[in-house]
Amino acid sequence: MAATTIEELHPDVLSCALRRLDGRSLAAASCATAGLRALAADPETWRALCLAEWPSLAGRARLLSVVPPRRFFADAFPFPCQDAGELGGGGGGDGLLPTELVSAVDVYYRGAPLLSRVVETASSSSWFLGSPFRVEAFECKKPVADAVLSPAELELSWVVVDPVRGRAVNLSSRRAVAVDRHWYTGETLVRFAVVLGGCKFETTVTCSEGTGHISEVSLAVQDADGAAVSGERSLRLLAAAMEEQRKGGDRERDEAKRRYDEFVKSKKGRMESKARREALIDLCCSAASAMAVLSFVAAVVLR
Known part of the structure; x- marks a missing residue:
């Protein structure tokens, strides 16, 4: 047989x-x-795979037209290289910055889709280029779920697409790298982050106190000193990350957490060093002022 x-x-x-x-x-x-x-x-096979992985794409089919489904998956599923655009000079092969960004944002709870949004951001204006980079994906006072949620069990995917070049990159660590509580409102802040070119792309999911309902999802970028990064530099980092190689696997999820912890530790060390320098400068200025006053008093007394 x-x-x-x-x-x-x-x-x-x-x-x-x-x-x-x-x-x-x-x-x-x-x-x-x-x-x-x-x-x-078969493109339809990869399209079905992308729609299953990122439910937000269902309402914006044009994204899988400007970025072929197989390319979209290859760009958005693996983790970006942390050294992409180390000097912030990347601009995608021709050196031009993306004129538009499309963010496909999906929040999952215990593996099931909970919240999906697509946000279009015009990035060519001088106002955007000179202002701190920030994208609001969701902001609402109404709960998005009836049951009480455990914020630590949330997962996130934030895929940024450059529709002109047809490239994408996922800016989320998938699993939370930190869970904090807002000192004033009591809300829980679930943080997802990747480090690119020495800067931290951090998505914060804000959950209401008690119920854990999601009230806000936003993306911002900080440098190693904790200062907000401008839109222009952020675009250069994104363009470079889209062109770099990617890495996948569960090990990369742990690596994303390690990079975040190292970034936070480095930022804390830099801030403490800056505080010591400023304290030393203040002490020197105070000593110089005291010497000047003493010199003036001595000159008056001895006249």
């Missing part, structure tokens, strides 16, 4: 089976045989 190979199945059956795989498994299957490679290259 002759052995039956998987390629003897009807192509429609194979396509249906391939659409049930995740991205890694689909890519691995495409390396098995020429027939599976052809089926795995």
Whole structure:
């Protein structure tokens, strides 16, 4: 009895089976045989995979038109290289900055989609380029869920797309790198972050006190001194990150947390060093002032 190979199945059956795989498994299957490679290259298969991974794309189908689904997955699923745009000089191959950014934001709770938004940001104006980079994805006083949530179990994906170049990058650590409480309002702040080019791209999910309902989701960028980064420099970092190689896997999730902790530790050290320098300068100024006063008094007394 002759052995039956998987390629003897009807192509429609194979396509249906391939659409049930995740991205890694689909890519691995495409390396098995020429027939599976052809089926795995079907744009509709990758489109279905992207829509399952990022529910926010369902309402903005044009994103998967300007960025082919397979390219979108390859750009948005792995983690960006932390050294991208180390000097902030990246501008994408021709040195031009993105004139528009589209953010596909998805919040998950215990693996299930909880909140999805697509935000379009015009980034060519002088006001945007000179102002601190910040994107508000969601802001509402009404709860987005009926049940009480545990903020620490939230997960996040924030994919930024440059529709002109057709490239994307995911700016989230997927799992929270820190969970804090606002000192004044009592709200819980769940932080997701990646470090690119010495700057921290941090998404903050604000949850109301008691219920844990999400009231705000926003993205901001800080440098190593804790200062807000301008829109122009942020765009250069994003353009460079989109062109760099990516890394995937659960190990990278832990690596994102480690990079965040190192960034926070470095920022704290720099702030403490700055405070010591300022205290030393104040002490020297006070001593100089005291010497000047004493010199004046001595001159008056000895006259």
